[in-house]
Amino acid sequence: MAEQVSETIPPELKSQIEKACDWFVEEAKKDYHNPLQPVQQFEEKVRLDVGDAFSGLISRNLHAREVLSELLQKEEDENPEMSEDARFSTWENSFDEIRKQLSEGAIKPYSDESQKPIQEQFNISWNFLDRIYRIAESLIEEGAYQDAAAIFDLLMFLHPFVQAYGIGKARALFGAEQFEQALQQYKFCLIFDPENPAIFFEIARCHFQLKDMPQTLASLESCLSLCYQNATYKDLLAQATTIKYAIESKKLTV
Numbered sequence: 001m002a003e004q005v006s007e008t009i010p011p012e013l014k015s016q017i018e019k020a021c022d023w024f025v026e027e028a029k030k031d032y033h034n035p036l037q038p039v040q041q042f043e044e045k046v047r048l049d050v051g052d053a054f055s056g057l058i059s060r061n062l063h064a065r066e067v068l069s070e071l072l073q074k075e076e077d078e079n080p081e082m083s084e085d086a087r088f089s090t091w092e093n094s095f096d097e098i099r100k101q102l103s104e105g106a107i108k109p110y111s112d113e114s115q116k117p118i119q120e121q122f123n124i125s126w127n128f129l130d131r132i133y134r135i136a137e138s139l140i141e142e143g144a145y146q147d148a149a150a151i152f153d154l155l156m157f158l159h160p161f162v163q164a165y166g167i168g169k170a171r172a173l174f175g176a177e178q179f180e181q182a183l184q185q186y187k188f189c190l191i192f193d194p195e196n197p198a199i200f201f202e203i204a205r206c207h208f209q210l211k212d213m214p215q216t217l218a219s220l221e222s223c224l225s226l227c228y229q230n231a232t233y234k235d236l237l238a239q240a241t242t243i244k245y246a247i248e249s250k251k252l253t254v
Contacts, residue, residue: 002085031165066152067093071135087123094122117159136168144178163192170202179209197226201240212252213247220244 072088084090098118119129132155139148154167159165166189173182183206189199204219220240225236246252 034068039194043106043151062232063147067139067147068132068135068151068154075135079175081128082101086127086131088128091124091128096123117161118157121160129155129158130169133164133168136172140168140172140175143175145172148172161192163189168201174202174206175207179206181205183210195226197223197230197236197240201236202225204240204243207245207254217247218249 008250041123076082076087076089081198118124132151135153136151137147139145149169149172152165155162155165156169162175166185170182170185170189173179173185183203186199186203186206190196190203200219200223204216204223207213207215207219220243223240224237224244227233227240243252
């Protein structure tokens with residue numbers, strides 16, 4: 001299966017990206033006070049960074065749809081009794097409408113804290129999202145990490161408050177050896193679940209791969225502290241204790 005992210009972005013979405021860049025530039029300029037960098041250079045950097053971020057997200061979502069349509073259709077051919085609310089054909093028009101409204105600026109995802117997730121706005125069934133999630137997990141198991149990360153991006157776009165989607169993306173990034181990006185994703189996951197020792201353990205693994213031993217040990221210490229408070233994490237406690245000792249005794253190095 002292709003791991004290459006599509007670079008083709010429809011013209012109407014490119015236009016919307018340009019509008020978003022204009023808005024971000026104007027907002028960023030309000031608090032800009034750096035005499036060492038001319039404001040024009042600052043504007044160019046903000047525009048480039050925002051444009052790259054939006055273009056990357058849209059390209060990954062388009063790529064995710066390409067991958068998904070093939071895999072979902074294969075599943076449906078093999079399971080003709082599958083319920084309608086779990087079928088891709090049932091929700092294909094909704095995805096087209098989401099893309100249309102995004103390009104027109106009719107919806108601005110999560111620009112307002114009170115705004116409902118896209119999944120709820122368009123009544124996309126959880127059965128369908130669960131299918132997408134299972135496919136993304138299977139792609140990680142197959143080593144198709146970039147495809148999996150793109151699909152988790154899509155799931156997070158549809159419903160950003162499902163912790164499993166963010167964790168899944170972090171796992172895919174780690175598998176792709178994008179350790180810095182995986183680290184940032186795991187840190188984001190902590191916002192929603194700050195007392196989860198497993199996240200601190202994964203953060204430690206990222207720091208270890210980035211050869212940052214002080215942060216590796218600090219993250220393991222946070223993991224252990226939380227494990228001691230909850231007996232259900234006894235296996236993780238043993239694993240983290242062993243790894244921390246191995247690092248401190250120089251028996252485990254990068």
